[in-house]
Amino acid sequence: MEIKVSVKQLGRKHPVLSEHILDITHQENTISLKNLLQRIVEQQVEAFNSKSFELEDKDITKTPQENYLNILTDTGKSGFGSIYNEKKADPEKAKVNVLQAYEDGLFAVFYNDEQLESLTQTIDLSLKYPFTFIRLTFLAGSYW
16 A cells, blocks of 8 residues: 655754655555554665665765755755665564654654554544654753
């Protein structure tokens, strides 16, 4: 099933990832938030693990496109598509991590501008609204 996903960060004008379509392995029209997060992680880990890594002697310069440069400078992270770590991601560990990150409040999930507040909350995928993931950051400074 295809779902539309956009990723945003508070305080940024442009989304980190806007209107990206993910193909998850789910056939029913309803799904719990917990199951949805796990399906998205499965898809992303599979995509990451299928990418090939490049050793330094085989490195090829990959220049980002002009419109991508603004996103790189806004997020403070430059990535040019190369993976230098040969270690594959563990899907089971990634599923545990995403659930822990959600419970710890590191990101929020919205479906049609409505915040999903519980991992057991049921989502009707037949409506085909886009999902929005907002990365939340802690304020720097003292406790008082």
